[in-house]
Amino acid sequence: MKTWLKITAIALLFYVHYVGLIADVPRLNILNETIRALYFHVPMWFGMFFLFLLSIYYSIQYLRKPSAALDRKAAEFAHVGIAFGIIGVLTGMLWANSTWGSPWHGDPKQNGAAITLLVYLAYFVLRGSLENEEQRARLSAVYNIFAFAAMIPLIFIIPRMTSSMHPGSGGNPGFNTYDDLDYRMWAVFYASIIGWFLIGYWIATIRIKMKALEEKLIDLGK
Amino acid sequence: MKTLLLLIQKEFTLELRRKAVISGIGLYLLSLIFICYLTFSLRQNSISEATWSALFWLAILFSVVNSVAKSFIGEKKGTFIYYYSIAGPHVIILAKIVYNTILCLFLSLTGFLLFSLFIDNPIQDKLIFILTLALTSFGFAAALSLISGIASKANNSNILMAVLSFPVVISILLLAIKITKNVLDGIDRSASTDELLNLLAINCILTALAYLLFPYIWRS
Numbered sequence: 001m002k003t004w005l006k007i008t009a010i011a012l013l014f015y016v017h018y019v020g021l022i023a024d025v026p027r028l029n030i031l032n033e034t035i036r037a038l039y040f041h042v043p044m045w046f047g048m049f050f051l052f053l054l055s056i057y058y059s060i061q062y063l064r065k066p067s068a069a070l071d072r073k074a075a076e077f078a079h080v081g082i083a084f085g086i087i088g089v090l091t092g093m094l095w096a097n098s099t100w101g102s103p104w105h106g107d108p109k110q111n112g113a114a115i116t117l118l119v120y121l122a123y124f125v126l127r128g129s130l131e132n133e134e135q136r137a138r139l140s141a142v143y144n145i146f147a148f149a150a151m152i153p154l155i156f157i158i159p160r161m162t163s164s165m166h167p168g169s170g171g172n173p174g175f176n177t178y179d180d181l182d183y184r185m186w187a188v189f190y191a192s193i194i195g196w197f198l199i200g201y202w203i204a205t206i207r208i209k210m211k212a213l214e215e216k217l218i219d220l221g222k
Numbered sequence: 223m224k225t226l227l228l229l230i231q232k233e234f235t236l237e238l239r240r241k242a243v244i245s246g247i248g249l250y251l252l253s254l255i256f257i258c259y260l261t262f263s264l265r266q267n268s269i270s271e272a273t274w275s276a277l278f279w280l281a282i283l284f285s286v287v288n289s290v291a292k293s294f295i296g297e298k299k300g301t302f303i304y305y306y307s308i309a310g311p312h313v314i315i316l317a318k319i320v321y322n323t324i325l326c327l328f329l330s331l332t333g334f335l336l337f338s339l340f341i342d343n344p345i346q347d348k349l350i351f352i353l354t355l356a357l358t359s360f361g362f363a364a365a366l367s368l369i370s371g372i373a374s375k376a377n378n379s380n381i382l383m384a385v386l387s388f389p390v391v392i393s394i395l396l397l398a399i400k401i402t403k404n405v406l407d408g409i410d411r412s413a414s415t416d417e418l419l420n421l422l423a424i425n426c427i428l429t430a431l432a433y434l435l436f437p438y439i440w441r442s
Contacts, residue, residue, distance in 0.1 A: 063438050119389040126386060129376045139372050142435045143386060146368060149431050150390040153397075153424050 001198075001205050009198035016192040025185065037095040038185070039192045044088030045113075047196040051081030051204065052120075056148050059141035069212070071137035074144060075127065076207040080200050082120045089113055112155050119147045225309045229317035237325075243292070251285045251333055259340040271344050271406045274337075279399060282333050283391070286359075289329060290322050290366035291383045294374040306440075315367060315436040319429060322363035330355040346408040350418075354401045357421045361394040364428040371439045397421050 020039035055077035062070040092110065093103035104110065126143055130136035237244055258277050262269050269277075305314055334355065337343065345351045366387055373383040397417050404414045 063435075115389050115392050122385045122389055126372070126376070126382065129378055129382055131377075135375060138438055139375055142438050143369075143372055146365075146428075146431050146435055147386075147390055149427055150365065150393060150424075152427075153420065154393040157420060 001202055005198055006202060009195050009202060012191045012195035013199065016188055016195055019188050020192070023188070034095055034098050037091065039188050041088060041091040041095055042189070043192040043196045044084050044091060046193045047200045048081045048084035048088060048116075050197050051077045051084060051200050052148065054201075054204075055081060056145060059144040062137060062141045063145075066134070066137065068133070068137070068215070071141070072208055072211050072215075073204075074141060076211060077204050078120055078123060078144070079207065080204045082117065082124075084196075084200060085113065085117050085120070089117065115154055116151055119151055123147065225313050226317055226320075229309060229313060230320050233317065233321040247285060247289045247329065248332065250288065251281065251329060252336060254281045254284065255333065255336045255340055262341065269342060272403075274342060274344055275399060275402045275406060277341070278333065278337055279395060279402070281337075282330050282358075283395065285329050285333065286326050286362050287366060287384060287387055289325060290363065291370050291373070291380065293318050293322055293367055294370040295379050295383065297374070311437040311440040312433060314440075315371075315432055318367045319363050319432065322367050323360045326359035326362050327356055330359055345405055347405050347411060350401065350411055350414055351405050353418065354398055354405075354414075354421070357418065357425060358394055358398045361421065361425045361428060362391060364425060364432050365390045365394070368432040368436060368439070371436060375439070394421065394424060397424070 016039055020036055025033070025035050055074045058070050058074035058077065062074060089110075092113070096105060096107075096110075097103045123140060123143055127136055127140045130139060258281070262273075309317075331352070334351075369387045369390065370383060373379040373386060376382050397420055401414045401417045401421075404417075
């Protein structure tokens with residue numbers, strides 16, 4: 001990754017954390033100060049989705065032209081993606097505890113998130129239980145693509161068909177329904193999304209390098 | 223096309239020849255439902271509609287996962303080589319999906335019959351419910367055939383089968399449960415058409431993907 005991108009990522013997140021905690025936010029019923037979760041909770045999902053998409057992309061590339069490097073990339077992007085997902089669930093629970101009254105409410109989006117995590121945990125169980133490296137790479141790539149496609153209705157269709165308690169759906173006040181929501185909030189939100197995208201990508205590239213070195217060391221050890 | 227029919231026919235002949243397996247699955251379903259019956263017979267009329275739906279789908283899910291799992295897991299190494307020599311991977315996965323759809327539909331209908339016999343039959347619109355059963359059978363068959371192919375390559379394939387398949391079939395199950403709820407409440411048919419169409423769309427996605435991805439599993 002280019003150095004200027006790393007600096008941008010750090011600068012953006014400094015901005016997000018400083019302005020996100022200090023600046024003024026619109027007063028909405030129930031949400032009150034927790035509206036700031038928009039800066040810290042929502043970007044986790046965007047980041048997770050971005051990383052999983054990259055993982056799928058490398059899985060497809062692997063099936064077209066198998067190589068150990070592509071498999072490593074697919075696995076590591078999924079690894080970092082799942083970390084983002086877990087942080088997303090935890091920050092969401094924190095937020096839900098103060099707005100909905102309890103951390104887990106069986107909201108369709110919450111359930112969808114939980115199932116997404118289950119899919120990727122199953123992906124790692126699959127990787128762990130196959131010993132032949134080439135076979136592991138191929139089968140996990142197939143499962144990655146298949147499970148992701150099966151999740152699409154879960155994430156994009158079903159939550160839209162059922163009412164959700166998330167802001168913005170089911171008659172709840174959302175961030176985009178208010179005209180008085182000042183543009184500064186959007187600025188922080190987008191800065192946060194881009195910042196976390198870059199950080200996620202950065203962590204993944206470091207992990208990919210680490211894995212490649214580890215494998216090289218094992219080869220040398222032999 | 224001809225090989226497809228031939229392979230489906232082969233699956234049926236094999237299945238009918240190994241009567242122990244099919245009767246084993248039947249007995250599995252029967253004992254599952256009988257246990258439900260015994261548990262709920264302690265207090266008469268204590269089963270609510272939500273409980274009925276939950277029990278029904280759990281029984282169907284477990285028996286279907288167990289029966290489709292053996293479509294690749296149970297096969298001997300030699301049969302794979304034999305298949306490879308007579309047909310391409312696309313034909314094999316299609317044959318498996320068609321055969322498993324029929325098997326799942328048979329299991330679901332038997333399950334429904336046993337449920338109405340032992341426990342209760344609160345379903346009001348039977349036609350829609352049976353249509354749902356047919357669509358879910360198709361979806362389960364498409365998803366589970368491919369996953370059974372993946373799981374068969376690993377050592378602990380039975381546990382892996384359950385772990386890999388549950389997240390994938392959840393979206394099918396959620397839609398099916400929603401339709402079941404509509405049917406149990408006696409809501410008008412038009413309320414369920416959206417879900418039925420969605421179910422059909424998911425089935426098409428899963429079948430297309432299984433068709434595209436299976437050759438990659440095959441190559442080993």
